[in-house]
Amino acid sequence: NAGVTQTPKFRVLKTGQSMTLLCAQDMNHEYMYWYRQDPGMGLRLIHYSVGEGTTAKGEVPDGYNVSRLKKQNFLLGLESAAPSQTSVYFCASTWGWRDSEQYFGPGTRLTVT
Amino acid sequence: AQSVTQLDSQVPVFEEAPVELRCNYSSSVSVYLFWYVQYPNQGLQLLLKYLSGSTLVKGINGFEAEFNKSQTSFHLRKPSVHISDTAEYFCAVTYTGNQFYFGTGTSLTVIP
Numbered sequence: 001n002a003g004v005t006q007t008p009k010f011r012v013l014k015t016g017q018s019m020t021l022l023c024a025q026d027m028n029h030e031y032m033y034w035y036r037q038d039p040g041m042g043l044r045l046i047h048y049s050v051g052e053g054t055t056a057k058g059e060v061p062d063g064y065n066v067s068r069l070k071k072q073n074f075l076l077g078l079e080s081a082a083p084s085q086t087s088v089y090f091c092a093s094t095w096g097w098r099d100s101e102q103y104f105g106p107g108t109r110l111t112v113t
Numbered sequence: 114a115q116s117v118t119q120l121d122s123q124v125p126v127f128e129e130a131p132v133e134l135r136c137n138y139s140s141s142v143s144v145y146l147f148w149y150v151q152y153p154n155q156g157l158q159l160l161l162k163y164l165s166g167s168t169l170v171k172g173i174n175g176f177e178a179e180f181n182k183s184q185t186s187f188h189l190r191k192p193s194v195h196i197s198d199t200a201e202y203f204c205a206v207t208y209t210g211n212q213f214y215f216g217t218g219t220s221l222t223v224i225p
Contacts, residue, residue, distance in 0.1 A: 031210075040217060041217060042119075042203060042215045042216055042217040042218050043215040044215075045212060048212065050211060058212065090156055092157075096210060100210070101162055102157075102205075102213060104156035106155060107154075107156055
């Protein structure tokens with residue numbers, strides 16, 4: 001099993017450009033999450049999904065959109081990138097029970113110039 | 114607001130010395146606590162988790178943590194660290210299973 005994979009691993013965007021980050025998991029997990037990691041701030045939740053076709057906002061959702069059309073995939077979109085969105089983005093998934101831990105992807109390093 | 118506080122942003126420690134990384138969380142009736150480790154340029158991996166029962170939880174790589182409800186703490190300990198333990202450590206909590214709240218991380222540096 002590949003676990004949680006993220007595409008791409010690195011990306012450089014110019015301000016105003018758009019892009020989509022893809023997260024895929026092969027563990028049949030119900031819940032999926034997108035986080036951003038910034039120095040000194042830990043992981044902050046952007047959006048999450050508790051099942052196919054559902055999404056919800058997390059702590060820092062502004063400037064991002066998500067979709068979960070298939071259970072195994074969770075897409076994160078930036079419609080108009082800003083330098084403040086320069087970060088490392090992590091996807092995670094879990095069964096959704098309260099006692100189940102999250103499984104993380106390797107991360108995507110995004111730079112917006 | 115529900116939150117997790119990691120009191121130390123950086124912890125240097127000599128090889129083979131003991132270490133404790135501190136974590137405090139917002140109080141709640143029920144809580145599930147986790148410690149994750151992140152090696153450079155990698156995602157997070159689970160070290161251990163507290164769900165219920167015994168307050169002393171053992172994890173991988175010789176780490177353990179103690180849940181203290183009265184002090185709302187979940188400190189991570191290891192009796193003897195190795196160079197390979199150099200990494201970033203994150204404490205996390207969930208109350209409902211929907212959302213997880215992470216601390217800001219503690220950078221552990223093991224000095225030879």
